[in-house]
Amino acid sequence: xxxxxxxxxxxxxxxxxxxxxxxxxxxxxxxxxxxxxxxxxxxxxxxxxxxxxxxxxxxxxxxxxxxxxxxxxxxxxxxxxxxxxxxxxxxxxxxxxxxxxxxxxxxxxxxxxxxxxxxxxxxxxxxxxxxxxxxxxxxxxxxxxxxxxxxxxxxxxxxxxxxxxxxxxxxxxxxxxxxxxxxxxxxxxxxxxxxxxxxxxxxxxxxxxxxxxxxxxxxxxxxxxxxxxxxxxxxxxxxxxxxxxxxxxxxxxxxxxxxxxxxxxxxxxxxxxxxxxxxxxxxxxxxxxxxxxxxxxxxxxxxxxxxxxxxxxxxxxxxxxxxxxxxxxxxxxxxxxxxxxxxxxxxxxxxxxxxxxxxx
Amino acid sequence: xxxxxxxxxxxxxxxxxxxxxxxxxxxxxxxxxxxxxxxxxxxxxxxxxxxxxxxxxxxxxxxxxxxxxxxxxxxxxxxxxxxxxxxxxxxxxxxxxxxxxxxxxxxxxxxxxxxxxxxxxxxxxxxxxxxxxxxxxxxxxxxxxxxxxxxxxxxxxxxxxxxxxxxxxxxxxxxxxxxxxxxxxxxxxxxxxxxxxxxxxxxxxxxxxxxxxxxxxxxxxxxxxxxxxxxxxxxxxxxxxxxxxxxxxxxxxxxxxxxxxxxxxxxxxxxxxxxxxxxxxxxxxxxxxxxxxxxxxxxxxxxxxxxx
Numbered sequence: 001x002x003x004x005x006x007x008x009x010x011x012x013x014x015x016x017x018x019x020x021x022x023x024x025x026x027x028x029x030x031x032x033x034x035x036x037x038x039x040x041x042x043x044x045x046x047x048x049x050x051x052x053x054x055x056x057x058x059x060x061x062x063x064x065x066x067x068x069x070x071x072x073x074x075x076x077x078x079x080x081x082x083x084x085x086x087x088x089x090x091x092x093x094x095x096x097x098x099x100x101x102x103x104x105x106x107x108x109x110x111x112x113x114x115x116x117x118x119x120x121x122x123x124x125x126x127x128x129x130x131x132x133x134x135x136x137x138x139x140x141x142x143x144x145x146x147x148x149x150x151x152x153x154x155x156x157x158x159x160x161x162x163x164x165x166x167x168x169x170x171x172x173x174x175x176x177x178x179x180x181x182x183x184x185x186x187x188x189x190x191x192x193x194x195x196x197x198x199x200x201x202x203x204x205x206x207x208x209x210x211x212x213x214x215x216x217x218x219x220x221x222x223x224x225x226x227x228x229x230x231x232x233x234x235x236x237x238x239x240x241x242x243x244x245x246x247x248x249x250x251x252x253x254x255x256x257x258x259x260x261x262x263x264x265x266x267x268x269x270x271x272x273x274x275x276x277x278x279x280x281x282x283x284x285x286x287x288x289x290x291x292x293x294x295x296x297x298x299x300x301x302x303x304x305x306x307x308x309x310x311x312x313x314x315x316x317x318x319x320x321x322x323x324x325x326x327x328x329x330x331x332x333x334x335x336x337x338x339x340x341x342x343x344x345x346x347x348x349x350x351x352x353x354x355x356x357x358x359x360x
Numbered sequence: 361x362x363x364x365x366x367x368x369x370x371x372x373x374x375x376x377x378x379x380x381x382x383x384x385x386x387x388x389x390x391x392x393x394x395x396x397x398x399x400x401x402x403x404x405x406x407x408x409x410x411x412x413x414x415x416x417x418x419x420x421x422x423x424x425x426x427x428x429x430x431x432x433x434x435x436x437x438x439x440x441x442x443x444x445x446x447x448x449x450x451x452x453x454x455x456x457x458x459x460x461x462x463x464x465x466x467x468x469x470x471x472x473x474x475x476x477x478x479x480x481x482x483x484x485x486x487x488x489x490x491x492x493x494x495x496x497x498x499x500x501x502x503x504x505x506x507x508x509x510x511x512x513x514x515x516x517x518x519x520x521x522x523x524x525x526x527x528x529x530x531x532x533x534x535x536x537x538x539x540x541x542x543x544x545x546x547x548x549x550x551x552x553x554x555x556x557x558x559x560x561x562x563x564x565x566x567x568x569x570x571x572x573x574x575x576x577x578x579x580x581x582x583x584x585x586x587x588x589x590x591x592x593x594x595x596x597x598x599x600x601x602x603x604x605x606x607x608x609x610x611x612x613x614x615x616x617x618x619x620x621x622x623x624x625x626x627x628x629x630x631x632x633x634x635x636x637x638x639x640x641x642x643x644x645x646x647x648x649x650x651x652x653x654x655x656x657x658x659x660x661x662x663x664x665x666x667x668x
Contacts (some may be wrong), residue, residue: 040467088451141638148643150398150451151590151637157635158583166627246473294452327470327578333463336402339456340438343448 008352017349022295025345029338036333041326050323051316061315063198066205067271069311071096071263071282073208075289076307077215078259080298082252084219086232088324089253091138091153092260093286094129094160097278099261100268101164102130104183104275107190107268116189120203123190124265132254134160139253143246149253157286161278168277181277192270201270202261209304211259216300228252235267260286283328288314291339297346369614371497374506375572377610379404379564381509383588384595384602385516386466386560389437392520392597393553394533394658398454399439401585402461402662403432403558404565409465411566412472412576418450425505425566432562435461440554444547447662455503460550462579466652472576481505481571517599529553533656536663546663561585583634590637597656605640 034044057064060256075092082089089095103123110126111119138152157335174184192201231238231248238245267281268274275281292310297304317331376589383400390397407428415424435457444452481503490500499510520526531539532549540546568584569576587609595601616629648655 036464036467090455141642145642145645146649147638147641148593150584151593151641154583154586155590155634155637159631162627162631162634166625170625170629261424290452290455291459325470327466329463329466331463332459335469336456336458336460336463339452339459340442343452343456344442344446347446347448 006354008354010350013349018030018297021286021345021349022297022342026295026338026340029334029341032341033334033337040325045084047320049325051313051319054319055312055315060198063195063200064315064318065308065311067199067201067311068197068212068285068314069286070201070204070208070266070270071305072289072292072310072314073212073304073307074204074263074266075286076292076296076303077208077212077262077300078256079289079293080296080303081215081228082256083293084232084298085228085248085252086235087139087142088150088247089135089153089256090150090290091135091156091286092289093158093282093284094153095134095257096264096267096286097157097160097164097259098134099127099131100168100263100275100281101160101264102126102261103190103265103268104186107186108143108172108183112187112190113152114189117190119187119356120192120269124207124262127261127265129261131264135253135257135260136214137252139250141259143249164275164278164281168275172275174274180192181280186269186273190269191273192266194270199271201266204266204270207262207266208307211262212300212304215255219300224251260289278279283314284332287332288335291335291342295341295342367494369611369618372614373500373607373611375610376613377607378506379567379572379604379618380588380591380609381513381606382560382564382567383585384591384606385509385512386432386557386564387541387588387592388552388595388597388599388602389516389520389529389560390557390657391592392656393529393550394536394556394656394661394663395440395443395550395554396450396454397436397439397457397554397557398451398589399435399457399585400557400561400565400588401583402437402458402579404461404585404588405465405579405581406431406435406461407562407565408569408580409469409472409565409576411562412477412569412574413468414456415477415479415570416472416475416525418460419478421477421479421570424570425563428550428562428566429559430562432558432565434558434561436555436558437551439558440551443662444550444554447664450660450662458585466578469576469578473578475576477570477574480574495535503571505563505571513599513603520599521624529562529567530656533658540663540665550663553560561588564588565658585638587633587667590641593648593655594640608640609633609636 037044037047047076055061074235075096079089079092087243103126104142105125106123107119111122134156138149138156140149141152142149168183172183174182192203194200220230227243228248231243263285272281288310292306293303296306313334314331318331320326321328383404387397387400410431411424411428414427415421439453439457441446443450483501483503486500490496520529528544528549532544532546536546565581568580591602591605594605611634616632619629620626
């Protein structure tokens with residue numbers, strides 16, 4: 001006996017189906033995490049309510065959510081470009097840190113006396129270059145020696161973290177920081193303006209929105225973007241069409257590394273105003289951005305929404321940590337479970353499920 | 361360097377490399393069947409926390425290891441379902457598994473931080489053999505989990521290269537459609553190998569928290585799972601070569617501790633295994649290309665009967 005259900009393969013997934021699938025998958029993920037919470041003796045509904053109120057329930061919460069949206073947006077939009085070409089840059093966390101380091105170097109050592117209109121652009125430029133160069137190391141190894149970029153990009157994260165820690169515990173340790181692993185505070189001119197009494201460094205937010213739009217145009221309305229998409233969707237066809245895969249790999253790594261670097265500049269120039277130990281600068285933005293990119297289906301405009309939601313999730317994570325005394329890593333569990341359900345849902349939307357009529 | 365100092369470092373490299381060895385052996389089996397599991401780090405850390413917790417509450421480290429193996433297997437089962445049955449992207453699924461494992465272990469382990477274990481797993485010198493100069497210390501004066509790994513390497517190598525099951529596993533990883541036509545159950549073999557990879561990763565993690573540390577520290581695997589994935593390539597998917605790679609990284613870990621008192625920045629020393637991983641990967645990839653061997657041809661590609 002066969003079930004009266006038919007699964008047909010779809011060629012194009014309608015937008016409403018995709019959106020419903022993503023929403024449902026996040027909800028199911030929350031149910032699963034709720035079960036884990038219950039088993040761990042944590043009341044799930046009350047906890048979710050606190051997280052939600054913390055992230056979206058007050059002006060302060062919303063502003064903090066936006067603060068965390070900024071690095072997620074910049075990083076995940078860049079990653080989306082790389083993932084579209086099926087280039088697995090898993091090292092955005094390290095590229096972000098290198099961007100932050102380069103900006104710090106400009107602010108404290110290269111141009112400490114420059115006026116704001118020189119210093120801030122110089123910091124962003126240095127951050128982009130540092131992030132891009134850090135990403136180009138695994139990119140070069142991939143095009144030249146065909147090493148697996150998943151592992152090499154990830155290794156560069158660990159190396160970048162230790163490098164930042166080396167700097168702030170060692171040669172760059174601030175003179176006025178009482179033994180904390182911080183550099184000295186940035187000069188006023190190296191600090192980004194913020195909205196009112198919040199910590200929203202709006203120039204970086206604007207930069208993120210502009211770059212999201214630019215990446216959308218790049219991917220969907222330029223020849224290079226077309227080549228990137230073909231390389232990802234059908235590598236063989238790309239080769240026959242004469243697309244140079246090596247050029248695509250280098251380009252998408254440069255863009256994704258550079259954008260992560262900009263996110264790092266935003267963190268030091270907009271939020272911390274100094275370089276701190278690695279985990280203090282970024283509590284995993286580079287990794288969370290991978291999920292954000294996937295949740296936004298690698299579409300730069302959808303990623304804007306996904307970044308905001310995950311900004312909220314990270315603020316909710318802080319609530320867990322501060323008021324419920326749960327470890328920071330708890331948020332990784334949210335990340336993992338949501339990602340599982342998002343990719344599972346993605347597979348299911350490829351099929352059109354319908355109830356078969358009797359005659360058929 | 362003083363001979364004595366060198367020799368103690370070599371001896372210390374074996375327990376230090378043992379977690380890498382277990383995790384790499386597991387990943388070799390998963391990848392040989394065509395399943396890339398980037399969740400090794402997540403499975404290891406879950407093995408570490410579950411193994412520690414069970415040892416703490418039962419007072420029996422062997423129950424701890426068994427529970428850790430089970431935890432690793434269950435996590436691997438998620439990856440198997442998502443990547444084999446649903447045929448989702450294996451890279452993303454593996455990353456999700458690592459994140460999930462890191463998060464859940466943090467949550468489960470919050471009670472264990474700073475708690476000492478009531479029991480220790482100690483070395484069991486093998487009578488007579490352990491008295492042989494040099495070789496005795498090198499091979500016959502370890503804890504049972506190290507002995508087990510000594511046995512596992514040839515057993516898993518033999519199984520993979522000289523038995524019917526091994527041929528099935530390798531054929532499924534090289535050409536699943538042909539294997540399927542020959543009557544091999546592709547899905548069953550892939551599930552089996554992926555879950556077996558989880559078992560070994562769980563044991564690897566438990567070795568860290570029950571024997572090596574012994575303690576529970578949040579995030580204590582610190583990249584060891586990723587190193588194991590690189591070692592799988594370095595090993596050219598052979599259990600015998602995994603042994604070399606694992607002890608090499610064990611040696612680096614020992615070196616880190618030895619160099620620290622000499623005034624080298626601990627942060628820079630910490631980058632050693634990761635820099636070495638990139639170098640090792642570079643060498644291995646070159647070898648794979650030159651000798652045209654190694655990587656299972658169907659690695660990371662979902663198998664579907666309707667699309668063959």
